[in-house]
Amino acid sequence: MNFGQNFASPLSEIRKLAPQILFLGAIPVMMRLSLTSPDVLLRSAPRAAAIGAILVLPLAAFQAFILGERAEGGSGNAIPFALTCAFLSVASLVLLLEQDRRVRLLGILGFLSGYLCIFLSQTKGMMPVPLLGLALVLVGHLRHKLRLSQIVMIVLAVCVFVAVGIFASGSYHRLTEVTALAGGAGDAALSRSTSIRLDLWQKALAAFLQDPISGYGLQNRRALIQEFGYGYSHLHNGYITALVDNGVVGLLGLVLLLFAPVYIAWKAPNDAMREPRLLLALALVLTYAFGGLSNFIFGHDIYDALFLWGGTIIAVSATPKVSDDVEGSA
Numbered sequence: 001m002n003f004g005q006n007f008a009s010p011l012s013e014i015r016k017l018a019p020q021i022l023f024l025g026a027i028p029v030m031m032r033l034s035l036t037s038p039d040v041l042l043r044s045a046p047r048a049a050a051i052g053a054i055l056v057l058p059l060a061a062f063q064a065f066i067l068g069e070r071a072e073g074g075s076g077n078a079i080p081f082a083l084t085c086a087f088l089s090v091a092s093l094v095l096l097l098e099q100d101r102r103v104r105l106l107g108i109l110g111f112l113s114g115y116l117c118i119f120l121s122q123t124k125g126m127m128p129v130p131l132l133g134l135a136l137v138l139v140g141h142l143r144h145k146l147r148l149s150q151i152v153m154i155v156l157a158v159c160v161f162v163a164v165g166i167f168a169s170g171s172y173h174r175l176t177e178v179t180a181l182a183g184g185a186g187d188a189a190l191s192r193s194t195s196i197r198l199d200l201w202q203k204a205l206a207a208f209l210q211d212p213i214s215g216y217g218l219q220n221r222r223a224l225i226q227e228f229g230y231g232y233s234h235l236h237n238g239y240i241t242a243l244v245d246n247g248v249v250g251l252l253g254l255v256l257l258l259f260a261p262v263y264i265a266w267k268a269p270n271d272a273m274r275e276p277r278l279l280l281a282l283a284l285v286l287t288y289a290f291g292g293l294s295n296f297i298f299g300h301d302i303y304d305a306l307f308l309w310g311g312t313i314i315a316v317s318a319t320p321k322v323s324d325d326v327e328g329s330a
Helices: 014-033 038-066 078-097 101-121 128-140 148-168 172-182 192-210 218-228 238-267 274-291 301-317 322-329
Strands: none
Touching: 014 301, 038 078, 038 101, 038 274, 038 301, 078 101, 078 128, 078 274, 078 301, 101 128, 101 148, 128 148, 128 274, 192 218, 192 238, 218 238, 238 274, 238 301, 274 301
16 A cells, blocks of 8 residues: 555644744753752652642542543543653652651552542553552662562552552443453454554554655654544554654654653762652653553643653753852862
8 A cells, every 4th residue: 555645745734843842941941940959859849749649639530420521630631631640640659768757658649649540531551550660669669678568568459459440430341452452352342442543553554664764754644644544643652653753763763752861860970869860760751651552652732741841850950060069079
């Protein structure tokens, strides 16, 4: 099949590149945040994440249980809401590294609240993210501070919470098809949204193989999807979208940008805030990397702003300052 017979010229939809200017907005923000101590930044961010997750939970519960709709928490769409709450949930776990028991309790409540919001949004693609984040914290940061019996109790408690969250929010029917897919069931056992995604991905990969180096261009994405028989603006997979837009070069650029926060945190000086910085970076990258498997990664105002804000805090906190050298010598 030949794709792209009626594509527009590269300049006809250059306006689609305008939202990417947002990424340049991080520069003046970094200049302002550089005046703040890294300790303050890295202690404030997970606290804000936990408080945000707790405060939005009543609205999500109202939308799910009273209005009978997928919770979107004022974002206008359940999927961006779920991704945001996934990050808030995992970022709250950074507070478990604190000495103050009240702060650790805030982190636990933030984790549970953010996770429950994901269930209420019924966005099954984001449901594993908080579990993966908790596993990272337990294995990488708390394994020497907890007894085996405590770890087992935490795992059991989380399993019960997940089970209750799935059934209380009505998400269980959206997870049965995952089991059907794993068992090799046919399309008849799949929901319409899942079967459409699978068909869309198959056609997108076939198109990519016809132009794997440069892709078809961002301005032609919607026209290409229309040739597939759908009216979407993206391919419901961030990695496949990058391949179709800009080929293997586009995918490489996406991966480099996506994992930049973890690289920056890993290469940062080994100071007292190394663990919180690295865990916050992992929370950000894990959320977006996993979320991109069933949706886009960048190109949405909420997605872009949240990633830039989290990445900016990590980058600024990892940058040595002249004032630090002065204070150290003094």
